[in-house]
Amino acid sequence: MREGEVRVVPDPLAFTAQALARRGALLEVAQGGEVLALLPPELSREMGLSEEVRLSAVGAEDAVACGLGTPLLEAVVGAARREVPITAARVVREQAPKVGHARSLAERFVIRNGVAEVLEAAGAEATYLVAWLAYVAEADERHEGVVTLGVHAQEGAVPEEGFITACDVGGEGTLAPWREPTVVPGAEQWLARYTPAEEERALRGLREATARRHERDYERMAEYYAAMVAEARAPRRRVDGAAVEAKVQHLQAERDNKLRALADRFTLRVHTRLAAALWVLAPVARVRLHVRRRKGSRELVLRLPAGAQGFDRLPCEGCQGTTERPALCDERLHVLCETCVPLASGRPRCPACG
Ligand SMILES: [Zn+2]
Ligand SMILES: [Zn+2]
Structure with missing residues (x-):
């Protein structure tokens, strides 16, 4: 325990009352330290309590006990376990990747059937969503494991392992609280898109x-x-x-x-379930790349987040995968992966153009 840090062990009555309050119960402290709780109908059904209930530490004639070992405390703890903890953190600035390094990586970035030119490299921040998926795989034997997966919240690019490690339990000293996180709608759809393949890789x-x-x-x-x-x-x-x-x-x-x-x-x-999720605000080196193929051109953004050895893999616009070395289609310069376009020579067939 760090100096100056005080940890209070919550008493079972307070813990139960707070857990019920988080689920929408109204609380009022009554005489003698008991708590009057007004529960939403759904919660009252789940907990097997009447909608208006008096909670006490020890239990009494007209009060429900919620001390250690009581059915109510067990039910509340069980419900808390089923809730997926979603938190937010930022990666500290000291971990910011070097812009010069990102620029030299970008200069070597390969467009398999086109050319690329670095327009700009600069320090920036980016929001990622990292998920821990717990799986149980059963046949004649039973195995359990965890798959960790991260995505750039808006664009769905997939950060390299080093970034995930920085966000993981081992990343002590790299994370700080992110008090007012901006939640990016749609980020979980990127996670859902990559989950089956990641799970298969793990299995x-x-x-x-x-x-x-x-x-x-x-x-x-x-x-x-x-x-x-x-x-x-x-x-x-x-x-x-x-x-x-x-x-x-x-x-x-x-x-x-x-x-x-x-x-x-x-x-x-x-069987897979989401065990935990973390919104991460991370310092990144952001590179704007001008890419050309035949007569067409477009801009791509590459990101090197804290801890990563390479740029986030770009989402393939032709399938559900990602790519480190994209090819571009002729018409609209869609970013295409190694599976969609195995050979860079000739005219690529583009699933995105149809
Ligand atoms: Zn593809
Ligand atoms: Zn295309």
Whole structure:
């Protein structure tokens, strides 16, 4: 604990009352330290309380107890856990990237089928939204993990890992409170756009390992039944041919059922929820780039945020991905990624132009 910092342990009554107030309850402190609470109907239903309720630390005839271990406190704590904490912070100015460095990076920035020229490089600030997504992936085994993803709030460019690290728990000393954050509407849509691919990237190893175990068990089971069928077809005693065939068919049906069940057992089921989100105001080096392709030209903005080794990856205008080395289309110079335009030579087909 830092010097001069005083931490007060909230008492359960105050904690419960505040939690209810955050959810719209009206409070009034009554005699004897009890609290009168008027709950919105929805909250009263969720908590299993009447709309007008008297809360006390210990409980009394006409009061609901909310001390440690009481059902009400448990319910309030449970509800608080389900709330997604969204906070705001700014990256301190000392972390500002060097403008000269950004300029020299920009001079080497590659437009795969065009030319670029730096118009201006300057220090600026930019707003990012960073999300922590907690996933549970279950098949024959259960795995949990967290995927962290950030976006430039307005333009959807994706900052490089170094910036995320600066915003993460390890980033002590880099973050300061951002008291009046500007929330950018639509930023969460950029997050939603990139989430499936990021999640798949995080799950790739798990999917492969699950598929390997599935394959192994599949082969074992298939071999086992193949041996059983072979044995049925070569009986030690004389058996009627129809009986052999019936036995074989029975074995094959059983095998098919078991293999189907196996497929189900090794199907990865993934549940993801937003665990936390952070609005970040960060110092950036902002570069305006003039890009040309054939007779057309346009301007692109590149940003190097605090902590990042490279510019934010630009959103591809042809798909849901991003690009570090864009190509441009002929008509409107749309920014296109390496998947949309794998080869920079020739006339690119532009999904954005249709
Ligand atoms: Zn693309
Ligand atoms: Zn285009």
